[in-house]
Amino acid sequence: MLYLFRMLLMSLHFLLAGVLGVVLGLCRPFNPDNSRLCARLYAWPAMCILRLRVRAKIASLKHKPSGCVIVANHQSNYDLFVLGNVVPYRTVCIGKKSLKWVPLFGQLFWLAGNVLIDRGNARKARQAMLTTTETLQHKDTSIWVFPEGTRNLGQDLLPFKKGAFHMAIAAGVPIIPVCVSSYITHMRLNRWNSGQILIESLAPIPTAGLTLDDIPGLIEQCRVQMHDCIAALDRQVLAR
Structure with missing residues (x-):
């Protein structure tokens, strides 16, 4: 019954946040800080409704360079x-084109x-990637990216796609991994709680001086760091 x-409540909240987000977007369309504000519109009320306690240790994210590629594990909607x-x-985030057809959320996005x-x-995807390089530089x-490309449902990290790492090297900007416990x-x-x-x-991974030949090693370095961090976070959750 509680579920x-x-x-x-989440359905009502999703609709209301979508309306407010679209209004914000219409007031200042394509402002790159709209994503942060809209994300807050969705997140804080949702955590109160769901009674999920989120503890974040994100100093490297708060003090990020002006331009960087942020990569995070992707578990669910x-x-x-x-x-x-x-x-x-x-x-800003990278998403699939079909998102724009989701009522309210797509227009907000x-x-x-x-x-x-x-x-x-492929041609349009490459063109979009070139646009992100200009944005980063x-x-x-x-740019926030889920390098797995799809949801892993809390299981082990899926193989990483090359796009995020290609962007980072092309723009010469660092990569900041963000790890989330397997919630x-x-x-x-x-349950009430x-x-x-x-x-x-995690600490930024520099890409200055790297070439496209370095992408496999960069992916492996990032994936290993994230895998180890997520495992450590899961142990902390189970120990509480």
């Missing part, structure tokens, strides 16, 4: 709410200046 009540409160200033990629069209804006396997939304989520950002 159903929460889902009803709840990531929108879980990660919303840690999205830093002037950070577009107006917030996020990058929509048509994965079925000259517009004081960072999707631990949270219990039919649904569980705890730990988030940690």
